Amino acid sequence: MILKESSYGAGLDMHEPLIFEQGNTGRIGVDLPDTKLDTIRLGKCKIRNTIGLPDLSEPQVIRHYTRISRNNYSIDTGFYPLGSCSMKHNPRLNEKIARLPGLKDIHPFQPISSVQGALELIYNLQEWLKELTGMPFVSICPAAGAHGELCGLLSIKASLNNKGLERSIVLIPESAHGTNPASASFCGYTTDKIEEDSFGRINLVSLENKLDENVAAVMVTNPNTCGVFEKDILEISKRVHEAGAYLYCDGANFNALVGKIKPADLGIDAMHINLHKTFSTPHGGGGPGAGPTVLSEELAQYAPIPHVIFTKNKYDIIENINSSRNSLGRMRAFHCQMGTFIRALTFCLSHGKDGLKKVSEISVLNANYVKSRISKSIKPSYKLNCMHECLFDDSFLRGSGITTLDFAKALIDEGFHPPTMYFPLVVKGAMLIEPTESENKETLDLFCNSFIRLVDQIKSGNKDIFLNAPQYSPWKRLDEAKAARNLNLRWNKTT
Amino acid sequence: MRYLPHNDEAISRMLSEIGVSEVDELFSDVPSKALKNVKFNLPNHMSELEVERYMKNLTKNNLVASEIPFFIGGGAYQHHIPSAVDHIIQRGEFLTSYTPYQAEISQGTLQSLYEFQTQVSMITGMEIANASMYDGSTASAEAVLMAGRITKKNKIVITEAVHPQWIETIKTFINPIGMKLLKIKKKEPGKFEDNFGEICGNIDKDTACVVIQIPDFFGSVGSYTDISKKCNEYGALLIVCVTEVLSLGLLNPPGKFGADIVVCEGQSLGVGLSFGGPYVGLFSTHKKYVRYMPGRIVGQTSDKNGKRGWVLTLNTREQHIRREKATSNICTNAGLCALAFSIHLSLLGETGFKKLAVVNHERANFLYDALLLVKNISLLNDSFFNEFVISLPSSSKDFVEHACRKGIMAGLPVERLFFSLPNSKNMLLIAATELNTDNDIKKLVKLFKDYF
Numbered sequence: 053m054i055l056k057e058s059s060y061g062a063g064l065d066m067h068e069p070l071i072f073e074q075g076n077t078g079r080i081g082v083d084l085p086d087t088k089l090d091t092i093r094l095g096k097c098k099i100r101n102t103i104g105l106p107d108l109s110e111p112q113v114i115r116h117y118t119r120i121s122r123n124n125y126s127i128d129t130g131f132y133p134l135g136s137c138s139m140k141h142n143p144r145l146n147e148k149i150a151r152l153p154g155l156k157d158i159h160p161f162q163p164i165s166s167v168q169g170a171l172e173l174i175y176n177l178q179e180w181l182k183e184l185t186g187m188p189f190v191s192i193c194p195a196a197g198a199h200g201e202l203c204g205l206l207s208i209k210a211s212l213n214n215k216g217l218e219r220s221i222v223l224i225p226e227s228a229h230g231t232n233p234a235s236a237s238f239c240g241y242t243t244d245k246i247e248e249d250s251f252g253r254i255n256l257v258s259l260e261n262k263l264d265e266n267v268a269a270v271m272v273t274n275p276n277t278c279g280v281f282e283k284d285i286l287e288i289s290k291r292v293h294e295a296g297a298y299l300y301c302d303g304a305n306f307n308a309l310v311g312k313i314k315p316a317d318l319g320i321d322a323m324h325i326n327l328h329k330t331f332s333t334p335h336g337g338g339g340p341g342a343g344p345t346v347l348s349e350e351l352a353q354y355a356p357i358p359h360v361i362f363t364k365n366k367y368d369i370i371e372n373i374n375s376s377r378n379s380l381g382r383m384r385a386f387h388c389q390m391g392t393f394i395r396a397l398t399f400c401l402s403h404g405k406d407g408l409k410k411v412s413e414i415s416v417l418n419a420n421y422v423k424s425r426i427s428k429s430i431k432p433s434y435k436l437n438c439m440h441e442c443l444f445d446d447s448f449l450r451g452s453g454i455t456t457l458d459f460a461k462a463l464i465d466e467g468f469h470p471p472t473m474y475f476p477l478v479v480k481g482a483m484l485i486e487p488t489e490s491e492n493k494e495t496l497d498l499f500c501n502s503f504i505r506l507v508d509q510i511k512s513g514n515k516d517i518f519l520n521a522p523q524y525s526p527w528k529r530l531d532e533a534k535a536a537r538n539l540n541l542r543w544n545k546t547t
Numbered sequence: 548m549r550y551l552p553h554n555d556e557a558i559s560r561m562l563s564e565i566g567v568s569e570v571d572e573l574f575s576d577v578p579s580k581a582l583k584n585v586k587f588n589l590p591n592h593m594s595e596l597e598v599e600r601y602m603k604n605l606t607k608n609n610l611v612a613s614e615i616p617f618f619i620g621g622g623a624y625q626h627h628i629p630s631a632v633d634h635i636i637q638r639g640e641f642l643t644s645y646t647p648y649q650a651e652i653s654q655g656t657l658q659s660l661y662e663f664q665t666q667v668s669m670i671t672g673m674e675i676a677n678a679s680m681y682d683g684s685t686a687s688a689e690a691v692l693m694a695g696r697i698t699k700k701n702k703i704v705i706t707e708a709v710h711p712q713w714i715e716t717i718k719t720f721i722n723p724i725g726m727k728l729l730k731i732k733k734k735e736p737g738k739f740e741d742n743f744g745e746i747c748g749n750i751d752k753d754t755a756c757v758v759i760q761i762p763d764f765f766g767s768v769g770s771y772t773d774i775s776k777k778c779n780e781y782g783a784l785l786i787v788c789v790t791e792v793l794s795l796g797l798l799n800p801p802g803k804f805g806a807d808i809v810v811c812e813g814q815s816l817g818v819g820l821s822f823g824g825p826y827v828g829l830f831s832t833h834k835k836y837v838r839y840m841p842g843r844i845v846g847q848t849s850d851k852n853g854k855r856g857w858v859l860t861l862n863t864r865e866q867h868i869r870r871e872k873a874t875s876n877i878c879t880n881a882g883l884c885a886l887a888f889s890i891h892l893s894l895l896g897e898t899g900f901k902k903l904a905v906v907n908h909e910r911a912n913f914l915y916d917a918l919l920l921v922k923n924i925s926l927l928n929d930s931f932f933n934e935f936v937i938s939l940p941s942s943s944k945d946f947v948e949h950a951c952r953k954g955i956m957a958g959l960p961v962e963r964l965f966f967s968l969p970n971s972k973n974m975l976l977i978a979a980t981e982l983n984t985d986n987d988i989k990k991l992v993k994l995f996k997d998y999f
Contacts, residue, residue, distance in 0.1 A: 071662050071893050081894030082629050084902045084981070087909045091916075094908075095739055095769035095930030097761075098799040100901075104669045107896035114631055117659070117890060121640035124655035128639025134648075141550055142643050145595050151633070154606025157613045160823030161621050161959045163951045169608030170822050183589055195681035195825070196879040198866070209723060234866035234876035240723035243871045281576035312574065317581035328879060335645040336636075336883025337656035338678070338843065340825030356719070373715060374966060381722070382715035385622060385684035385812075386823025394602075401601060404592030407548045413570045414551060420573055421561040437565075437573050464652055473648075475867070492552035493561060525651040528851040532650075535848035535860040539837065541675045542665040 065526055068119040072543045075106015081113050104545070123526050124337070125469050131495050133422075135441045135472035135484025136229065136277055138307045138329035138415075143402065146332070146395035155394055160386040164368055170390065171367035174360045177397045181325060181344055184408070186314030189352035191345045191359060192393065193383045197304055200324025200343025201235035201271075203356060206380045207322060207347055208269050208298045209239055210354035214378070219268035219297070225254050227277045227476040232302060241268060248478055252278030252434045252443070254288060263295040273302035274318065275439035277476040277484065279419065281308075289319025298322065298351075306330045307415050307488065308440035311408030321348045327389070330411075331396035342389035342396070353378040358387055414489035415440040418496060422487055425500040429507045433479045440488070446481025452510050454518045456481035459506065461521035461529065466502035548592055612820055612956065616987035618914075620934045620978025621764075621959040622683070622710045622790040623823065624815045626903075627982055632817045632890045636883055646843070646879070650858040651850070656882070657857035660845040663889045670795045670892075670900070671809040672802020673831035677842040679885040680828030680877065683812025684713040687758065687788050688720035689830065689841045689875055690808040694756035694784040696839050696874070701726040702753045704783075706742055707733040708763035710790055711964040717758070726755065736961075736974065737927030737936050739769035747777045754783040756808075761787060761801070762794055765927070765976065766934035775805030784808060791815060792829065794932040796904025808832045816895075817887030827884035838864060841875030903981060907933040910979040910988075917992045923999040927974075934978035936961065940999055943975040950994055957991060 092099070108116075125132070132139035150156060158167055174192060181190045194200035205222070212219055222236040225246045233243045247258040254272065263270075270292045275281045282288065292299045301315060301323035307330045309315065315323055327333045328341035335341075347355055357379050358371040369387060370376055403411060416439050423432055423442035430448040432438075446456045460470035460483070472484040487496060509517055522528065553561075558570075567573060574582060593601070612625050619625075636642065640655055647653030647660075660678040667676035680686035691703055703721065705714060707730055718728060729749055735741045739761075750757060757778055762768045771787075778785045787801035789811040801809045813827040814820075832840060838861065846860030866873040895903060911933040918926060918937060928935040939946060943960040950957035961974035968974075979988070 068658070070658070070665075072665065075896065078898065080896060080899045080902075081631070082899045082903070084899060084906055087902070087906045089905060089909055089912070091912050092908070093912060093915070093928075093930050094798065094932070095767065097768045097770055097930070099797060100795070100799045100803075103796075103897050103900065105666065105892065105895075105897040105900060107898050108893060110629070110631055110894060113890065113893045114635065116893070117635045117641075118638070120655040120658050121635070121638045122655065123653075123658070124640040124644045125649070125652035126640045127643035132645075134645060137645055139643075139645060143550060145598060147637060147642075149599065149602045152603065152606050153611045153613060154609040155602075156819055156821055157611045157625075158609050158822045159612050159617075159619045159625065159820045159956070160623055161619050161963065162610065162612070162956060163948055165948070166610035166951050166956075167608075167822065169605040172608065173602075173605055180589065183587055195685065196877070198876040198878050199681065199685075202876065206719070206723065229878075230866035230868070230870045230873065231876050231878050233871035234869075234873040237871040237873070238720075238723070238876050240725070281574075283576040283578070286578050286580070309577075311587065313577060313581045313585055314587075317585070318578070326879075334642045334883065335879075337641055337644050337653075337659075337886065338646045338882030339880040340681070340827075340882070340884055341879040342825070371963075372966065381719040382712060383685075383719055384682055384716050384824075385710065385712035386682075386826075389824045390822035391825050398598055398602065401590075401593050401598045402550070402595070403548065405587040405589040407551070407592040408587075410548060410551055414553065416573050417553075417558065417561055417565075417570055420565045420567075424565045437567075437575070439573075460649070461651070464649065469652065470649055489551060493557040522651050527651045527654055527854060527856045530650045530850045530856050530858050531848045532858050532860065535846035535858045538848075539834075539860070540847040541834075541837070541844060541860075542661070542668045 068116060070543050071116055072106050074112060075108060077107050079107040079109050081108055081110040130467060130469065131491060131499055132469040133471050133485045133487050134469060135486040136304055138486060138488055140332050140488040141490040142332055142334045146398040149398045150391050150394040168367050171360050171369060173397060174393055175362055175367055177393050178360060180400045181346060184310060185346045186316030187346035188349045189347045189355060191347060191355040192388050193356045194324060194343035194345055195384055195389055196341040197324055197326045197343045198231040198235055199383060200345040201231055202238055203345040203383060204300050204322035204324060205235055205239045205269060207351040207354040210380045211351055212268055219266055221266045221268060223262055223267055223270045227478045228271060228273055229302060229304060232271045251436055252280045252478060253282055256284055260291060263291060267295060267297045269298045269300050271300045271302060273305055275305045275308050278434055278443045279438035279441040280434055280436055281439050285318045304329060308412055310412050311405055312412040322351055327392050327396040332399045333392045333395040340389060340392060342392035354380050356380050356383045411489045418487040418491055422485055422496055422500055426503055429504045441484055441486035444483045445479035448507060449510060453515055454510060456483060458518040458521060462506050462518045464522040465524045468499055615954050615956060616990050617956045618958045618977045618991060619956050621976055622812060623820055624791055624978060624980055625820055625982055626815050626980050628817055628819055628891060629894050631894060632887050635890050636887050641886055647859060654856055657845050659886050659889055661847065661857045663885050664845060666889060666892050667829045667831050671831045672800030673809055674834040675837055676831035677840055677844050679881040680830050680842055681881055682824060682826040682828045683790060683810060684716040686810035686828030686830045687713045688717045690786045690810050691717050691721060691756060693839050694786060695726055697836060698755045698782060698784060700753050700755040703728045703756055703758060704746055704749050704754055705758040706731050706746055708765060709758055709760040709788055710764050713788060736765040737767050738929050739763060739767040743773060746774055750777045750781050750783055752781055754781055756784040756786050758786045761789060762791060762932045765936040766931040767928050768798060768930045768932055771804055791932060793904050793907060796900040797908055813888045817891030818884050825881060825884055827881040827888050839874060842877050842880060906981045910981060910983050914979045914988050917988055921992060921995045924995060933980060934976060936974050936976050939973045939975055941973060943973055946998060949998060953994060955991055955994060
């Protein structure tokens with residue numbers, strides 16, 4: 053036990069040692085039978101020695117994790133306007149449904165006849181996603197957004213191969229998520245940038261100049277990460293298709309459009325949907341997510357396996373690569389992110405088409421309200437109305453000696469999770485604010501008041517509250533350079 | 548609608564602040580063609596009660612694993628999950644936060660991931676681990692890509708005894724970048740070292756990595772030091788896959804056998820079956836390869852006052868910094884499943900982890916011994932942990948469906964995943980865990996006796 057000294061003065065401030073520092077031997081948090089092995093059938097494999105794991109009782113474990121949980125900011129505890137992440141409320145009904153034994157406690161390799169309900173659920177979700185996007189096919193395989201990008205790009209690659217076309221370039225605007233170019237590289241493509249116009253949108257001239265017979269696909273995010281709708285999207289789609297390339301849409305920002313328009317009407321060929329964003333499956337400190345990917349009629353034949361079909365009055369799953377001839381293959385084992393599907397479908401049913409339309413409308417209303425209020429104090433990066441998120445940059449900080457990072461940390465002292473910082477890369481010192489549809493006016497006002505108050509502090513030359521921030525968080529500014537310099541990635545008995 | 552925040556007054560005040568008269572004006576950049584006349588053939592919103600009724604009704608058409616004698620494994624295993632796990636992962640602080648970009652207010656997630664990395668390193672017997680991948684299969688594919696980056700070679704030697712869906716996943720990931728997969732046939736399923744000679748014979752100076760699995764897809768276990776020696780000789784990396792992570796409580800870990808990268812499916816601890824996902828991929832390797840590793844990594848540091856704390860580190864490997872040159876495109880991972888895994892392993896501790904592994908081996912032994920007495924079926928394994936393959940006189944699929952009608956999940960017909968193996972039609976893969984009682988096993992054995 054590491055707590056050698058009294059922690060007098062700590063109060064409710066949680067100083068919790070590592071679980072390895074609280075361990076001992078000869079305890080257990082799970083009761084198990086005392087089993088003696090009469091026979092050991094491990095072949096030439098030896099039985100292992102000491103692992104080094106600590107022994108603890110259940111109350112210790114509960115207390116450990118409860119204590120460290122209190123060091124996390126979360127949607128449940130406050131406003132979390134992290135741009136491009138759609139940190140909206142996570143309904144608890146979704147958790148309850150996902151834990152029904154008939155959904156949680158089934159194995160992917162049970163006979164098909166014994167999982168008809170589970171397949172029906174996936175099928176229904178497929179139908180919802182198709183209807184909401186207007187696209188004819190959805191692949192449920194991808195485990196997250198980036199995995200969905202891979203699914204879309206590999207389908208495009210398969211289609212080009214099938215046509216005997218060797219195209220090696222994917223065009224991506226500078227404002228795109230980092231996953232876009234990373235996914236393109238994963239598929240063996242080289243990437244090239246499309247420049248933006250003065251409103252943060254794709255520059256049509258730049259696009260036109262780079263579109264040639266070497267371009268396989270153009271990846272757009274719409275609305276883009278500047279919070280602006282690509283209003284020339286139909287023209288972009290037309291030119292991309294005329295050049296024989298495909299239009300991939302990053303659906304991370306689908307929250308601005310869900311229930312309002314069908315992305316199919318924007319002329320796209322493929323788009324992933326982050327269920328953990330638009331459809332509110334919990335972000336869980338980094339995951340899991342799911343990235344079902346909708347595909348055009350032409351690309352559908354190349355979709356990965358598995359997918360769920362309804363035929364002869366029963367549900368079935370296509371999981372054999374040999375029965376799906378043009379399929380690009382398998383992107384992961386089993387039938388994908390069922391737990392996420394359950395929560396997403398619950399979200400869809402709870403909202404209905406009327407509620408989903410309000411989701412996009414309110415998220416856009418909220419972002420514009422925040423933008424309008426803050427714009428009275430500092431200039432937004434782009435003047436236009438925004439969609440579901442709004443972008444500011446560090447031009448108001450110039451000459452103050454304060455960085456976007458300092459400003460963000462000061463927002464922590466005001467009680468808020470900072471917006472996404474330094475992204476997108478098209479403006480300097482970006483701050484991307486996405487309030488989502490979950491937040492009421494009172495919360496937005498509190499946030500805007502704090503933001504504006506901090507800007508006033510900058511204007512009056514008060515540096516300390518920024519350089520010393522955060523002061524009211526359980527940890528003060530953490531040294532990231534030290535972490536990278538003296539790599540310590542695990543606990544060791546000697547550390 | 549219960550999740551939406553505004554009353555009419557708030558909306559009109561907000562609209563007037565923005566300077567528009569209605570919300571639709573904010574969508575003025577959207578092509579009118581797309582905005583007008585859009586119709587969704589979908590129902591309107593439902594109350595909690597209505598949704599619950601609808602979903603419960605769906606579940607009636609599923610046979611629940613925990614309510615019947617259950618023997619299916621094949622890469623996903625039914626284990627008992629202590630109640631504390633589900634309680635903790637539902638705390639809003641864990642459930643409703645995201646990637647810990649703001650370290651000062653994310654120490655809960657960061658500390659738990661640092662502990663997770665330590666646990667994964669310990670059980671696999673490796674130096675370091677990352678903060679999780681989507682699942683075991685995608686982790687194996689990432690491992691192969693990493694081996695390609697390290698060795699700058701492109702030949703992969705893989706045994707057919709690796710989970711077939713993992714092999715298919717690897718294929719999908721390597722196809723576009725020109726790595727080549729050499730699959731070594733399995734002649735005798737259930738014999739661990741069966742094709743090791745041929746594997747060793749195919750390792751050469753062009754080999755980036757060799758991929759094996761333990762326990763292998765057919766459940767057998769053993770030693771693979773010969774392969775690791777040969778890998779060393781040619782500078783190829785040895786990637787070891789583990790689909791049943793609980794086996795690491797009993798078997799000498801891959802780190803002791805000379806593995807360079809170990810990838811595991813972590814589902815057995817804390818996560819549950821959930822019809823195949825979300826699961827959690829474990830990824831561990833040597834410290835010298837850390838800069839080649841995919842995924843998030845948490846490192847220890849201190850704050851301004853010298854207090855120990857944790858941050859995401861080595862971000863320059865990752866897509867949000869490095870973009871097209873990143874080691875992986877992964878962003879969202881398996882955070883909450885990694886937490887569930889960690890909590891379960893913390894509850895078990897050294898004592899419990901080993902004990903649970905022993906119970907599993909004992910249960911499988913009990914089942915194996917009982918099946919030895921059944922005429923007409925043959926047991927193919929020379930070794931196993933908690934799963935093995937048997938050969939039936941006729942189609943294993945027919946038998947499984949017969950058993951299903953009788954309320955028993957008898958196992959996994961090998962032909963559901965293996966399309967090319969001779970005689971796979973009659974092979975059945977059976978797993979036993981701590982959840983299988985003597986009575987369950989007796990019921991299954993009786994079913995075999997009655998059927999054949």
